[in-house]
Amino acid sequence: xxxxxxxxxxELSVRxxxxxxxxxxxxxxxxxxxxxxxxxxxxxxDLEQLARDRxxxxxxxxxxxxxxxxxxxxxxxxxxxxxxxxxxxxxTISPMGKIRLGDVVEFVLANATTTVTLVR
Amino acid sequence: MTLDYPDEPAExxxxxxxxxxxxxxxxxxxxxxxxxxxxxxxxxxxxxxxDRAQGIPPSREPQIREWLDTVAERDCGIxxxxxxxxxxxxxxxxxxxxxxxxxxxxxLREYQGAGIGTELLRTLLGLGQEIGVERxxxxxxxxxxxxxxxxxxxxFERVDSAxxxxxxxLRLH
Numbered sequence: 001x002x003x004x005x006x007x008x009x010x011e012l013s014v015r016x017x018x019x020x021x022x023x024x025x026x027x028x029x030x031x032x033x034x035x036x037x038x039x040x041x042x043x044x045x046d047l048e049q050l051a052r053d054r055x056x057x058x059x060x061x062x063x064x065x066x067x068x069x070x071x072x073x074x075x076x077x078x079x080x081x082x083x084x085x086x087x088x089x090x091x092t093i094s095p096m097g098k099i100r101l102g103d104v105v106e107f108v109l110a111n112a113t114t115t116v117t118l119v120r
Numbered sequence: 121m122t123l124d125y126p127d128e129p130a131e132x133x134x135x136x137x138x139x140x141x142x143x144x145x146x147x148x149x150x151x152x153x154x155x156x157x158x159x160x161x162x163x164x165x166x167x168x169x170x171d172r173a174q175g176i177p178p179s180r181e182p183q184i185r186e187w188l189d190t191v192a193e194r195d196c197g198i199x200x201x202x203x204x205x206x207x208x209x210x211x212x213x214x215x216x217x218x219x220x221x222x223x224x225x226x227x228l229r230e231y232q233g234a235g236i237g238t239e240l241l242r243t244l245l246g247l248g249q250e251i252g253v254e255r256x257x258x259x260x261x262x263x264x265x266x267x268x269x270x271x272x273x274x275x276f277e278r279v280d281s282a283x284x285x286x287x288x289x290l291r292l293h
Contacts, residue, residue: 096224097187097191
């Protein structure tokens with residue numbers, strides 16, 4: 001299976017990445033990590049580095065792709081390129097512990113024609 | 121999070137402790153919360169699943185404890201509502217990283233619709249004024265009209281509604 005994971009550096013997106021790497025190294029799925037600037041102050045360079053660090057020495061077929069411009073439409077455009085599944089972290093966590101999905105997650109959920117998995 | 125707070129401060133709110141008779145004739149006691157962990161865990165274990173919002177309160181006891189621990193690491197103002205010695209409501213102001221406070225209220229299902237949430241909110245805002253909280257915000261699911269009306273009644277203004285949740289803000293001082 002071809003998996004596309006969106007990473008903006010938020011806590012839940014990093015957790016989604018770690019779990020997806022773990023899972024893909026068991027199943028042999030191939031993984032593309034799409035990095036984009038959204039809810040954190042991190043730059044595309046930071047995010048690409050973060051993705052490569054996390055992939056590290058895991059035995060997984062993984063690539064990193066940078067999305068410049070609007071992250072939601074960028075993810076969907078990329079997903080149309082033969083991916084079976086989009087995986088996203090479920091947003092950000094407020095001081096109270098409330099989950100906030102964020103604009104990108106909402107856009108992808110509403111508009112994707114690919115299966116979307118939200119990791120919590 | 122950067123929010124546009126109202127320019128003018130809200131009215132003065134009542135401070136805890138206070139007693140209010142609810143719309144069902146029950147005497148409800150409001151007091152400032154301190155170390156009430158076990159009573160809170162008990163209340164949240166009884167919490168109705170449909171009354172959860174945006175992932176809180178968690179449904180199982182270990183996660184409830186973990187959630188209360190995480191929140192308690194930040195500066196908090198807490199008001200508890202009780203009836204005959206049992207907790208029926210919990211309101212919190214939790215410091216964010218920008219000098220504001222996030223607000224949330226929880227009332228057990230059997231005690232909803234009787235004005236307790238409104239009084240819990242007003243008492244919590246009174247506590248906030250007393251302890252020097254200046255800016256308060258909250259997020260509420262956009263289909264939760266009863267809650268939104270209560271928040272608007274005390275002066276909260278909508279600051280963002282581009283998503284599933286509406287964000288609202290209030291100035292206390």
